[in-house]
Amino acid sequence: MHRLAGQHRLAGAQARLRAMQLGFPALILANIVLSFGPWMVRASGVGPVAAGFWRMGIAAPILLAIVLATRQPLPGKRLVPWVVIALAGLFFAADLAAWHAGIVRTRLANATVFGNITSFLFPIYGFVIARRLPGRMQGFALALAGAGVVLLMGRSLELSPRNLTGDALCIVAGILYTIYFIILARVSTEGTALSRLAILSFAGAAPLLLLAVATGERIVPEHWSAVVALSIGSQVIGQGLMIYGLALVDPLIVGLALLIQPIIGSTIGWLGYGERLSALDLLGGAMIAVALILVRRPVPAANG
Secondary structure: OHHHHHHHHHHHHHHHHHHHHHHHHHHHHHHHHHOOHHHHHHHOOOOHHHHHHHHHHHHHHHHHHHHHHOOOOOOOOOHHHHHHHHHHHHHHHHHHHHHHHHHOOOOHHHHHHHHOOHHHHHHHHHHHHHOOOOOHHHHHHHHHHHHHHHHHHHHHHHOOHHHHHHHHHHHHHHHHHHHHHHHHHHOOOOOOHHHHHHHHHHHHHHHHHHHHHHOOOOOOOOOOHHHHHHHHHHHHHHHHHHHHHHOOOOHHHHHHHHOHHHHHHHHHHHHHHOOOOOHHHHHHHHHHHHHHHHHOOOOOOOOO
């Protein structure tokens, strides 16, 4: 009997390990896909808030259809998880409104860097919840990534008046995105990643549409390719993989994986908009990549 129980525990531990091993590549792929979001917002031909509406509005029924077709479990009969997930959708909608408005008012590199301050805020949340300090390797990886971000920002550190409004909006978006992550972490066992994403997408779409109309934005695009690509890429694929990985991977790794977006965003800005990259930008990107590798290594028990 004890032997059978031990085998069940071993099988459960192996299943959790396999899931965690899948979580990391899911996060990497999620951030690669999400890196193209700012580009699609600029190319959408609608207002920035309206772009957020189409991102969530197009994705919501697609996600629901996938969930129903594959018979994925929903959060259940209790009302509380549904309300919490819907609340996450409202914070995500607010994040998109602020971030998309910032994207069109600053450089792509700025938007991805400031919009992803979650990279540092979410790991801090993880350490607070765990009631421990980061280990030496974790602390070094965070410091290395922070230095890499500073270098990658390049001339953005000047905070020129031309970019200041956009930068501020992206910082607000990063704070809202962190709250969104924290809320989702609280309901990570409710339903599946796609069912949670479907619910929050429905919850967030309507407020974005109302805000876009209230601010007089253009709502209907002349060409649908960019908004469809934004919705399928950023919301269905990008956020779907992000929410999946979020439930499986340590907050520190989640945070550092987000820094893939500034690297790719800077490259897109360079190739598509002539936002030239310097040697320091390239060095910063390399430092972030090294930090992401280091944080995956086994570390000794943290102090505290």
